[in-house]
Amino acid sequence: MARNEETGIMELVENMLCGAEQSLSRLITLVEMDAPDVPQIMKTILPRTGRAYSIGITGPPGSGKSTLVDRLTAIARCKGLSVGIIAVDPTSPFSGGAVLGDRIRMQQHYLDEGVFIRSMATRGCLGGLPRAARAVIKLLDAFGKDLIIVETVGVGQTELDIMKMVDTTVVVLFPGGGDAIQTMKAGLMEIANIFVVNKADRPGADQLVMELEAMLSLNPKNSYWQVPVLATQAVNNVGIEELYREIERHRSVLESTGQLSQQRQTQRRAELIQAIEQEVSERLSSLMEKDENLIALCEQVEKGERDPYSAARDILSNRAMLRGWFARMESEGKGENKKK
Amino acid sequence: MARNEETGIMELVENMLCGAEQSLSRLITLVEMDAPDVPQIMKTILPRTGRAYSIGITGPPGSGKSTLVDRLTAIARCKGLSVGIIAVDPTSPFSGGAVLGDRIRMQQHYLDEGVFIRSMATRGCLGGLPRAARAVIKLLDAFGKDLIIVETVGVGQTELDIMKMVDTTVVVLFPGGGDAIQTMKAGLMEIANIFVVNKADRPGADQLVMELEAMLSLNPKNSYWQVPVLATQAVNNVGIEELYREIERHRSVLESTGQLSQQRQTQRRAELIQAIEQEVSERLSSLMEKDENLIALCEQVEKGERDPYSAARDILSNRAMLRGWFARMESEGKGENKKK
Numbered sequence: 020m021a022r023n024e025e026t027g028i029m030e031l032v033e034n035m036l037c038g039a040e041q042s043l044s045r046l047i048t049l050v051e052m053d054a055p056d057v058p059q060i061m062k063t064i065l066p067r068t069g070r071a072y073s074i075g076i077t078g079p080p081g082s083g084k085s086t087l088v089d090r091l092t093a094i095a096r097c098k099g100l101s102v103g104i105i106a107v108d109p110t111s112p113f114s115g116g117a118v119l120g121d122r123i124r125m126q127q128h129y130l131d132e133g134v135f136i137r138s139m140a141t142r143g144c145l146g147g148l149p150r151a152a153r154a155v156i157k158l159l160d161a162f163g164k165d166l167i168i169v170e171t172v173g174v175g176q177t178e179l180d181i182m183k184m185v186d187t188t189v190v191v192l193f194p195g196g197g198d199a200i201q202t203m204k205a206g207l208m209e210i211a212n213i214f215v216v217n218k219a220d221r222p223g224a225d226q227l228v229m230e231l232e233a234m235l236s237l238n239p240k241n242s243y244w245q246v247p248v249l250a251t252q253a254v255n256n257v258g259i260e261e262l263y264r265e266i267e268r269h270r271s272v273l274e275s276t277g278q279l280s281q282q283r284q285t286q287r288r289a290e291l292i293q294a295i296e297q298e299v300s301e302r303l304s305s306l307m308e309k310d311e312n313l314i315a316l317c318e319q320v321e322k323g324e325r326d327p328y329s330a331a332r333d334i335l336s337n338r339a340m341l342r343g344w345f346a347r348m349e350s351e352g353k354g355e356n357k358k359k
Numbered sequence: 360m361a362r363n364e365e366t367g368i369m370e371l372v373e374n375m376l377c378g379a380e381q382s383l384s385r386l387i388t389l390v391e392m393d394a395p396d397v398p399q400i401m402k403t404i405l406p407r408t409g410r411a412y413s414i415g416i417t418g419p420p421g422s423g424k425s426t427l428v429d430r431l432t433a434i435a436r437c438k439g440l441s442v443g444i445i446a447v448d449p450t451s452p453f454s455g456g457a458v459l460g461d462r463i464r465m466q467q468h469y470l471d472e473g474v475f476i477r478s479m480a481t482r483g484c485l486g487g488l489p490r491a492a493r494a495v496i497k498l499l500d501a502f503g504k505d506l507i508i509v510e511t512v513g514v515g516q517t518e519l520d521i522m523k524m525v526d527t528t529v530v531v532l533f534p535g536g537g538d539a540i541q542t543m544k545a546g547l548m549e550i551a552n553i554f555v556v557n558k559a560d561r562p563g564a565d566q567l568v569m570e571l572e573a574m575l576s577l578n579p580k581n582s583y584w585q586v587p588v589l590a591t592q593a594v595n596n597v598g599i600e601e602l603y604r605e606i607e608r609h610r611s612v613l614e615s616t617g618q619l620s621q622q623r624q625t626q627r628r629a630e631l632i633q634a635i636e637q638e639v640s641e642r643l644s645s646l647m648e649k650d651e652n653l654i655a656l657c658e659q660v661e662k663g664e665r666d667p668y669s670a671a672r673d674i675l676s677n678r679a680m681l682r683g684w685f686a687r688m689e690s691e692g693k694g695e696n697k698k699k
Contacts, residue, residue, distance in 0.1 A: 065665070177517055196536055332638060
């Protein structure tokens with residue numbers, strides 16, 4: 020039975036690597052569900068990854084990121100590149116998943132076989148959104164997409180984490196959506212490789228560009244790249260060619276200075292640490308529901324009779340408990356297909 | 360030595376519980392640093408917590424949250440309540456910590472002994488921002504603050520997580536800062552107990568209120584609370600009294616229906632699980648730097664020769680390696696003062 024399942028997964032991977040979009044979709048769903056086969060899938064596709072270039076597009080809601088992604092995709096397609104798009108939407112209770120509103124604008128690309136679009140939502144991702152997003156980037160890479168664009172909806176810590184996984188990060192702002200100080204406060208200055216002031220036909224655009232440039236001039240520059248600030252009107256297709264060129268320029272700087280491989284090494288290291296932590300957490304969580312001592316302790320904490328911090332530490336200082344856990348953790352790990 | 364340190368910490372806690380603000384500040388810093396004494400601190404203050412009421416204020420950058428917090432604080436002070444304010448700012452490279460820009464508006468309260476204001480930034484929080492924020496809420500509670508207001512700057516997953524810790528969540532929007540669909544997409548519909556359309560003198564405010572109300576009417580209502588949408592102009596002090604009254608009304612509904620204690624139980628359970636995971640992760644991370652097998656494996660992953668997912672699983676399926684880890688983890692746990 021387990022044997023058959025595994026064969027099924029490997030067939031799926033093989034079909035995906037041969038270009039079957041349906042298999043790709045199914046694999047993405049497995050990644051979102053944090054299925055037990057994910058490590059096996061990732062191991063198999065590894066030799067086929069590392070070729071794609073990834074771009075992150077982030078910024079506050081309403082800055083026009085989706086339209087921008089749409090326009091950039093059109094340019095990439097004209098140049099003959101295949102494109103994978105990941106739209107990261109925190110879950111809404113209304114849709115039971117990702118919202119399709121903005122995606123409608125992308126419909127010109129839905130019919131284009133060279134473009135693959137996928138929305139991902141927090142709710143659907145059992146192992147956490149950044150982890151899942153990272154795996155999906157790899158799947159798209161292995162699938163053979165030349166360019167992968169990751170677009171986030173919110174601007175918060177998770178979104179910043181996701182941006183750490185891409186090669187070039189574009190931060191999109193718009194006049195009236197908060198000034199440069201707000202941008203700085205949201206942590207966006209740190210991650211931007213390129214700033215875009217979209218909706219540049221609105222009043223205040225020039226000022227926002229100037230503010231950003233002023234702030235960037237205060238920023239201790241790194242030696243190989245000076246962050247440009249571009250004005251665009253995605254809806255009117257103004258400034259998009261320039262943006263595309265700047266992305267290409269950033270890429271070639273990263274490549275020629277060796278920064279790209281450096282950046283990717285750092286990403287992989289972070290991935291390993293996170294993967295181990297995740298794995299341990301999952302096994303612990305499942306034990307939390309079975310171990311009687313723990314259940315009793317949990318009740319005390321819930322009632323406010325014990326504080327969670329010292330309870331956690333006590334648990335992990337208890338030699339007998341740790342030993343017992345560890346024994347169970349091993350057996351949990353063995354019955355992998357039963358996990359979750 | 361360790362004995363003396365512990366005595367020092369307990370003295371700090373005692374002074375804090377007697378009302379010394381300086382001791383409170385120092386304890387908050389310890390929490391941010393994720394100092395080894397944090398569990399002990401939390402254990403000690405536990406009996407003094409649970410009395411304060413907490414309010415979360417979140418929304419996109421530029422919505423005027425700080426001014427709103429300022430105004431709500433003024434009302435609470437008029438009613439004789441003491442107030443603790445936590446401003447959660449993702450770190451910026453410019454300030455090396457939280458940004459004080461907005462805080463300047465709060466200066467009227469800086470001279471008020473009944474108000475304690477603290478900014479917290481991601482960079483400063485070794486154990487993660489939500490965890491630290493939660494501990495600071497407890498410290499302020501134990502310190503005797505009647506009302507604790509947590510304000511976030513961004514709108515992302517971390518910010519949503521932080522909002523899960525408070526009793527009442529207020530989501531602040533403004534005309535021109537993204538429409539109701541964007542709000543929904545950012546996951547804010549799910550967490551809002553009260554919606555505020557601030558800067559309501561701007562064009563588009565009425566429409567935004569209507570959109571929100573329309574969306575809320577689609578939302579499967581819970582039986583005890585219907586989310587209101589309020590229009591405010593924080594700068595002009597318009598609508599703030601109403602907002603304060605709605606917060607009070609929400610509180611009394613939560614209390615009379617038993618929801619408040621229910622909510623807090625759920626929060627405490629989540630806290631325990633997170634505390635355990637955190638503790639394990641920290642111990643594992645420190646082992647990652649010492650274990651030779653792991654260092655070698657890490658290098659392979661960095662070079663892209665192995666994928667992180669299956670590497671993580673292999674490590675945790677390796678009986679000998681796990682045993683060794685746990686033995687070390689135990690001894691790590693013992694030398695707590697040396698941790699980190």
